Amino acid sequence: xxxxxQTLLLLRKDLLLELRRHxxxxxxxxFGALLLFVFNFSFELTPARVSELAxxxxxxxxxxxxxxxxxxxFEGERGNHCLxxxxxxxxxxxxxxxxxxxxNIVLMGLVELVVMPLFWILFSLPSWQPLPALFLIVFLGNVxxxxxxxxxxxxxxxxxxxxxxxxxxxxxxxxxxxLATIRCMxxxxxxxxxxxxxxxxxxxIGFDVIFLTVGILIFDWVVDV
Amino acid sequence: xxxxxxxxxxxxxxxxxxxxxxxxxxxxxIKAPPDAYQGDSQRIMYLHIPSIxxxxxxxxxxxxxxxxxxxxxxxxxDNLAHAAAEIGVLxxxxxxxxxxxxxxxxxxxxxxxxARLTLTAILLLIFIGYLMLRALVEDESRxxxxxxxxxxxxxLDIPLIHMSVYWWRTLHQPPSILRPDKVPWENIHPELLTxxxxxxxxxVLLYFYMLSHRLRLGEMHEEIKARRMR
Amino acid sequence: MSMWGYVILAYGIVWGAxxxxxxxxxxxxxxxxxxxxxxxxxxxx
Amino acid sequence: MRITxxxxxxxxxxxWALRDLEIQVGGGERVALLGPNGAGKTTLLNLLAGxxxxxxGEIRLDGVPLTRQSNxxxxxxxxxxxxxxLYDDLTARENLEFFTALYDRQRGPISIANAIEETLExxxxxxxxxxxxxxxxxxxxxxLSVAKWKLxxxxxxxxxxxxxxxxxxxxxxxxxxxxxxxxxxSVVIIASHHVxxxxxxxxxxxxxxxxxxxxxxTRREPWDSFARAFGAFTPxxxx
Numbered sequence: 001x002x003x004x005x006q007t008l009l010l011l012r013k014d015l016l017l018e019l020r021r022h023x024x025x026x027x028x029x030x031f032g033a034l035l036l037f038v039f040n041f042s043f044e045l046t047p048a049r050v051s052e053l054a055x056x057x058x059x060x061x062x063x064x065x066x067x068x069x070x071x072x073x074f075e076g077e078r079g080n081h082c083l084x085x086x087x088x089x090x091x092x093x094x095x096x097x098x099x100x101x102x103x104n105i106v107l108m109g110l111v112e113l114v115v116m117p118l119f120w121i122l123f124s125l126p127s128w129q130p131l132p133a134l135f136l137i138v139f140l141g142n143v144x145x146x147x148x149x150x151x152x153x154x155x156x157x158x159x160x161x162x163x164x165x166x167x168x169x170x171x172x173x174x175x176x177x178x179l180a181t182i183r184c185m186x187x188x189x190x191x192x193x194x195x196x197x198x199x200x201x202x203x204x205i206g207f208d209v210i211f212l213t214v215g216i217l218i219f220d221w222v223v224d225v
Numbered sequence: 226x227x228x229x230x231x232x233x234x235x236x237x238x239x240x241x242x243x244x245x246x247x248x249x250x251x252x253x254x255i256k257a258p259p260d261a262y263q264g265d266s267q268r269i270m271y272l273h274i275p276s277i278x279x280x281x282x283x284x285x286x287x288x289x290x291x292x293x294x295x296x297x298x299x300x301x302x303d304n305l306a307h308a309a310a311e312i313g314v315l316x317x318x319x320x321x322x323x324x325x326x327x328x329x330x331x332x333x334x335x336x337x338x339x340a341r342l343t344l345t346a347i348l349l350l351i352f353i354g355y356l357m358l359r360a361l362v363e364d365e366s367r368x369x370x371x372x373x374x375x376x377x378x379x380x381l382d383i384p385l386i387h388m389s390v391y392w393w394r395t396l397h398q399p400p401s402i403l404r405p406d407k408v409p410w411e412n413i414h415p416e417l418l419t420x421x422x423x424x425x426x427x428x429v430l431l432y433f434y435m436l437s438h439r440l441r442l443g444e445m446h447e448e449i450k451a452r453r454m455r
Numbered sequence: 456m457s458m459w460g461y462v463i464l465a466y467g468i469v470w471g472a473x474x475x476x477x478x479x480x481x482x483x484x485x486x487x488x489x490x491x492x493x494x495x496x497x498x499x500x
Numbered sequence: 501m502r503i504t505x506x507x508x509x510x511x512x513x514x515x516w517a518l519r520d521l522e523i524q525v526g527g528g529e530r531v532a533l534l535g536p537n538g539a540g541k542t543t544l545l546n547l548l549a550g551x552x553x554x555x556x557g558e559i560r561l562d563g564v565p566l567t568r569q570s571n572x573x574x575x576x577x578x579x580x581x582x583x584x585x586l587y588d589d590l591t592a593r594e595n596l597e598f599f600t601a602l603y604d605r606q607r608g609p610i611s612i613a614n615a616i617e618e619t620l621e622x623x624x625x626x627x628x629x630x631x632x633x634x635x636x637x638x639x640x641x642x643x644l645s646v647a648k649w650k651l652x653x654x655x656x657x658x659x660x661x662x663x664x665x666x667x668x669x670x671x672x673x674x675x676x677x678x679x680x681x682x683x684x685x686s687v688v689i690i691a692s693h694h695v696x697x698x699x700x701x702x703x704x705x706x707x708x709x710x711x712x713x714x715x716x717x718t719r720r721e722p723w724d725s726f727a728r729a730f731g732a733f734t735p736x737x738x739x
Contacts, residue, residue, distance in 0.1 A: 009601050013587070020589045076587070079634075085585035088549050089602045090575035151378060155371045159361040169358055169375060172350035173382045176389040183393075199392065207385055214381060220568055221295050222374055224553060254462070265458035269465040276469070298555060300513065315476050319469050326465040330458060365513040431473070438480055445487040451514035452494040 003098070003216075006091040010099035015106070017076045024072045024107055028065045032115040035061040036122055050123045055185035058119060059178065062138065063145070065111050067170070069104045070149045071163045087223055094216035096223070097150060101215070104146040105139075112138055130188045137188065140204050141181035147211045148173055154222045180204040235437055242434045245427035252420040260417065269327040271420055275428035276320040277341070280348055282432065283313025284380060287355070291376030294369060303369040304443035306376055307359065312435050314352040320345045340394035347386055351379045365450075501527045501576065501655035501687050503548070507557035509711075510543050517543040519711040520557065525704075527655075527685035529718070530678065532698040534691075535708035541691035544708070545658045548689070549579040561656065575603050578654030582642035582662050582670065588634025592625055592644050595633050596651060603652045615651060623647040623673060639667040646670075646677050657681055659690040663697060675701055 018025060039045070039057045077083040086096055116135060120128060152170050156162040180200040187197035194201060253271040260267030290306030293299070324342045325335050336342070355375050362368035505523040509516065518540045525531055533541050546552045548559060550566055550573070559566045561573055579585075586595050596616045606612055620629050623643040628636060633644060642665060649657070662674060678701065682688045692698040699705060707715035 006602075009598075013590075013598055016594070017587065017589050076589075079588050080584045080586050081581070082585060082587060084551060084579070085599075086602075087551050088574060088577070088579055088585075089599070090571050090573070090604070091602060092571050148378070148382075151374065155374050156358065156362075158364065158367055159358060159371070160363070161361060165354075165357060165361055168350075169354035172347050172354060173379060173386075175347055176382070176385040179389040179393050200389075203385065203389060203392075210381065210385075211378075214378065218374060218377065221370060224370070224551075224568075250466075254466070259458075266461050268462045272465060272469050312476075315472065319472055322468055323465050326461050326468075330461055369513075435477070435480070438484065442480065442484055442487060445484075445491060447514055449487065449490050449494060452491070454515045 003092055003095050006095035007098040007102065010086070010091070010096060011102050011106075014076060014099060014103040018103075018107070023075075024069050025110060027072075028068050028107055028111045029114060031068055032061050032065045032111045033118060035064065036115065036119055040122065045123055047124060047126070051125055051189050052186075054119065054123070054125065054189060055182045058116065058138070059141065059181055059185070061115060062108060062112060062142070063171075063174070063178070065115075066104065066108050066142070066145050066149065067167050069107045070146075070153045070170075071166060073100055073104060073150065073153045074157055083223070093220040093223055097154075097215050097219035100153075101143075101146045101150045101212075104150060105142050108142045108146065109139060112142070130192060133188050133193075134185055137181055137184045137201075137204075140201075140208060141177050143208045144177040144204060144211065145174060147208060147215055148177075151211070151215050151218065151222060154219070176203060176207050180207070231437075231441075235434070238430065238434045238437065242427065242430040245423060245430055249420070249424035249427040252416075252423050257416045257420040258414060260414075266327060266330045267417070269323055271424040273320060273323040273327055274421065275425045276316045276323060277345065278425070279428055279432050280313055280317040280320055280345065281383075282429075283309045283316065284348065284352075284383065286436075287313065287376045288380035291373035291380075294373045295377070300369075300447055303373070304440055304447070306372065308436055308439035308443055310352055310355050310359075310372075310376075312432065312439060314349065314356060316432070317345055317349040317352055321349060338394070340391045343394070344387060344390050347390070348383075351382075355379065501685060502560075502562050503656065503687055504560040504563075505548075505557070506560065508544075508547065508554050508559060509556040510540075510547060510552070511555045516711050518547070518554075518708075521713055523706065523713065523716070525687050525689070527687060528682050529704055530682050530688040530702040531690070532692070532695075532702035532705045533689055533708065534695060534698075534705060534715075538710075539708040540711040541708055542660055543711075545579060545660050545689070545691055548656065548658055549577055550574045551579070576655040577658070578649050578652060578656065579658045579660065580645060580649050580662065580674075581660055582645045582674065583638050583665055584645070586633045586641060586644060586648070589632060591630050591632055592620065592636070592647075593629045595644065596620070596648055599648050600651050605652060619647045619650050622650070624669075638665055639670050642666050642670045643673060646673055650677060653681065653684075653686075655686050657686055657688045659688075659692075661692055662690065663692055663694045671697075 036057075039061070043049075043053065043057075045053065074083065077086065087093070112135065116131065116138070119125075120131065149166075149170055152166060152173075156165045156169065159165050180203045183200040184194060184197045184204070187194050187200075249271065253268050257268070257271075259265045286309035287306045290302045290304075290309060293302035294306060321342065324339075324345065328337055328339070328342070329335055355372060358375055359368050359372045362371050503523070503525040505521050508518060508521040508523075510518040521544070533544065535541050543552075547554055548566075550570070553568060561576065564570070564573060566573055587598070590598065593616060596619070597612075600606065600612055600616070617626075617629070620626050623646055625636075625640060625643050625647060628640060633641065636644065657678060659678075663671065666674060678688050678690075688702075690698050690702065702719075704718040705715065706713060
């Protein structure tokens with residue numbers, strides 16, 4: 001599939017650039033870890049309450065680190081009008097969208113790989129057993145966040161105060177992902193399995209699929225004046 | 226839309242709106258008897274339900290305007306989206322105010338995370354984001370296409386937001402009979418229904434009346450920009 | 456506050472806000488018309 | 501390569517940047533696009549490059565209209581801005597590898613690596629292949645751009661004000677590259693204010709003013725029509 005080949009090509013370039021400059025990854029990682037400490041100071045986290053609050057706190061941290069990543073998403077293209085270079089090339093604009101979305105998902109995934117265990121350690125949660133399943137749910141939440149986030153990052157690229165505008169425009173639209181991810185994580189933490197949170201999972205997957213297709217179709221209009 | 230008939234048609238629309246508003250006020254406040262359950266505070270419903278529908282209607286118009294603009298790139302469609310959003314924000318905000326005032330005597334609190342109030346609040350946030358985006362992008366045609374994308378994405382997201390908020394609500398708040406969407410419509414007193422119907426028509430007419438003026442204003446702004454350009 | 460107090464409050468705010476918006480719209484309308492005349496005079500002269 | 505521009509128009513809001521353009525350009529022609537600032541030169545180049553889409557009318561490359569879906573067609577189009585469209589954090593070689601892969605110029609992996617080395621040698625950047633593009637001097641960056649487009653070899657070459665940043669050596673390199681490409685049937689369109697230099701290179705001149713085409717002559721007649729064209733457009737000169 002040509003779309004896939006082009007997406008992987010662009011993704012490889014973005015990852016290589018990130019490896020060279022590693023601006024986004026470092027800032028996102030430290031910001032995530034920093035938020036954990038801030039949570040510790042701002043909430044009275046007795047072990048009993050922490051497992052109840054964990055989903056909300058974790059997801060709040062990932063939401064903000066993700067937004068940080070989104071605002072840096074097109075920085076690599078800023079120098080030498082490289083965005084025009086990509087738009088001029090024979091690639092499908094949907095591939096550009098997919099590559100940028102996957103890039104931010106990879107960044108957020110790496111941050112979560114470190115921050116979640118750190119959360120378990122810092123707040124001494126009882127069992128490590130639900131962690132892999134939790135990570136899968138958070139990954140699905142990432143996909144939803146990055147899909148919509150990439151579209152809106154491109155839309156607000158040329159706006160003034162775009163770092164402020166992006167979260168303002170993005171967060172209200174993220175309500176389904178936020179609610180669904182937190183409900184699923186709560187069910188996993190409390191009962192060890194999804195159970196009655198299954199409809200939330202379907203909603204989350206539905207959200208990801210819908211806006212992935214919408215993104216691929218609409219991205220051509222996003223980057224064109 | 227030729228100027229002359231436009232003015233005449235707006236005149237008729239304006240007159241009809243006024244008639245229905247007065248009828249709505251009279252019917253809602255005086256003629257209709259107080260509701261069996263909630264007493265007189267139910268009269269706020271005559272405003273609340275029409276404005277919610279207007280809020281959704283304006284979001285739909287923003288969606289239509291955005292799609293047409295992306296497809297044909299005509300200023301007219303962009304103008305429609307912008308006008309619908311501006312008036313939509315007003316009615317959405319009023320819906321929230323009405324909802325919380327209605328909630329005060331019934332639940333004893335100014336704000337409850339009731340599904341419908343939360344939903345309207347999210348709608349308001351999306352509208353505000355839409356208008357902020359338009360304001361913060363300087364380049365004229367880029368602002369129009371960016372707003373169009375957000376208009377489409379926002380509209381597609383509404384059903385998902387709707388589902389998630391309602392599921393979230395059924396989880397926490399025990400269903401109370403007094404919740405607006407639980408009102409038993411069948412044995413409602415006919416007078417109340419007529420009051421609601423009249424007010425509904427009044428609001429729709431008012432909405433399109435204001436919209437037509439706002440569209441005209443949009444056209445004039447375009448005209449001014451065109452004149453300055455030449 | 457009695458029931459009627461809330462009803463009056465709600466109606467007052469709603470119709471007040473709509474009136475305010477109508478007035479603002481009217482003012483913007485007149486300003487635009489004025490601007491249009493000014494620009495059209497400039498073109499003729 | 502044959503370009504036909506049919507009733508092309510582009511508007512930004514109420515401002516008509518281009519109005520009903522009618523141009524035919526055949527392979528091997530080198531067109532100088534002249535006109536005061538804001539005449540629509542850049543808009544026309546961006547439309548030809550597929551970066552933006554026309555409000556009315558259409559552009560046909562070899563008879564096939566350029567539309568939103570025509571991604572593959574853009575492979576044959578190159579908007580050369582010397583020193584631009586390069587990633588500063590990638591080395592010269594990586595830049596070329598990335599863009600050749602992007603334009604699907606992978607004629608078998610071995611030969612593409614050799615082609616990259618040869619082209620870098622040809623533009624005199626052999627020793628700097630491993631350097632970051634950002635670290636190169638501006639004239640070296642322009643050589644890298646020429647190397648890039650030599651590898652991509654587009655059928656339609658568009659240049660927007662190339663002489664501004666080029667040094668002496670760079671200009672000769674660029675002009676010989678353009679001559680070579682147009683001999684192989686490519687179309688070259690250069691928008692510039694350096695009228696003397698660009699007219700000397702090109703076989704045809706087009707002048708735009710406020711989005712309209714006011715002059716379109718090929719070099720068949722000897723110097724007089726060019727002299728008039730040259731006279732017609734001296735910045736601030738009146739017709």
